[in-house]
Amino acid sequence: MSNISEDEWRDAMTKIFEKLDDDQYRKMKRILTESGYPSPNKITSKFKRELPKNLIQKFGAEKSIRLVNKAMKEIPRNDSGVQNLLRPFVDKLKKQEGGETSSQPKTDSAGAEEPEQNQGASSGPSPQKMINSDVKITIRDLKASGDLGQKVLFVKVVEKSNQYQSKNKNVYFHLGVADETDVIKVVVFGSERFPDIKTGHFYIIRDASMDRQENVLMVTDTTKMSETGSFEVPSNVELEAEKLIFSPVYSxxxxxxxxxxxxxxxxxxxxxxxxxxxxxxxxxxxxxxxxxxxxxxxxxxx
Incomplete structure (x- = not known):
């Protein structure tokens, strides 16, 4: 159950938005539009006044916190005046989603233990060894079966494209990812994950679907993707992952x-x-x- 008060978050949003100048408001409106919020062409006082309430109504407290946090990073407004209002809700959200440490390993519905986040080299056991072998899948096996199903995929993001917009205005970007066995191209739909997914970092992917015809893994709103500790990826495999996003130079x-x-x-x-x-x-x-x-x-x- 959520421990985030919608009334408190609405009041904090109102104070945050009051600190934005016109240019920053325009940037935020663009980010909201890319995320599926129907913003008007002209920013009116009514739009500003009702925006906090409308964001909560459309996205809920948790998703609107993620969206505002993303917008403040991109504008950027990382000053204490904004962050002191925003950070308590971001921290609550992280704790609510399992950011607190525990002496007992956390598991998902498939029985996979959740390794702690680690952006650098892991001093303990490989995060892949913490996953039961019956729920883990490699890229090679995924491409052979054509379906992730309830399996867990560990990948390193080797390359990341810019964001693109399809004819129907959907925003997406590409990743070239690798593990110790093979590489695969990933299409991530939506712009919310774009600033958080970084090249050279390692991630767990669950609940993604495969486009068997294109041999591409598709990450959508329902996909769970979280950062994890590092593991070894052969250099020749990483090179192949780079080629998935940027074609090599030929004579x-x-x-x-x-x-x-x-x-x-x-x-x-x-x-x-x-x-x-x-x-x-x-x-x-x-x-x-x-x-x-x-x-x-x-x-x-x-």
């Missing part, structure tokens, strides 16, 4: 041997530059300008 000689539509990066010198020509686009029948140029890197030109 022109190598590119010319590839099949069509392979994603690559090149680092070359621009040679001949053609004149601008107008051409008609087949799909839209509109006229567009086109300009060709030549690349040369010493191994070939194209």
């Amino acid at each position: 022109i000689r190598e590119i010319q041997s590839f099949e069509d539509k392979k994603e690559v990066s090149v680092k070359d010198t621009v040679g001949k530059i053609g004149v601008i020509k107008s051409m008609q686009m087949k799909a839209t029948q509109m006229m567009k300008d086109k300009q060709d140029f030549e690349l040369d890197d010493g191994t070939g030109s194209m």
Whole structure:
């Protein structure tokens, strides 16, 4: 049961928002919009006055605390005037979600012990050894089975993309993750997790679904993803995880041997530059300008 008072949190939010200037309010409105809150085009006094109440009504106390905390980090408002109002509720939320230490190991419904968070090297046993073998799954086995199910996946985030927006305005970003066996691309939907997921850190993933056709793991609002202690990942496996997000740089000689539509990066010198020509686009029948140029890197030109 939540021990967070909605009335106290609404009053604290009101005081926090009163400290924002117009530019900071606009930044916060953008963050709220990305998170699914229908903000008006114009910021009115009524919008400001009713925002704390409306955020609690739409998201609840806990989720609105996470959202405001995220917004204050991104604006940024890390000064004591704001943080002294916000921090007590963030701390309560962490304790409520299991942030307190205990002499007894915590377990989830699948019987997996929860390792303590550790952003650096672990001095104790590997966090993976704290998980019962019947609930743990490796990336290699996940890709073979095509389903995470009730299993627990340990990964290292090797690469992280920027945030993107789909045609239907959904925000998402990509991760290239690895374990000791293999790599997989992860799509994280929503913007709330973006500032908290960091490259080089280690995470436990539960309740994620697989896109079997694309061989991609999908992290949604219902997915549980928490930071854990470090473990060994072979350097060659990490290199493959990097390639999931950023394509490697190839020479022109190598590119010319590839099949069509392979994603690559090149680092070359621009040679001949053609004149601008107008051409008609087949799909839209509109006229567009086109300009060709030549690349040369010493191994070939194209």
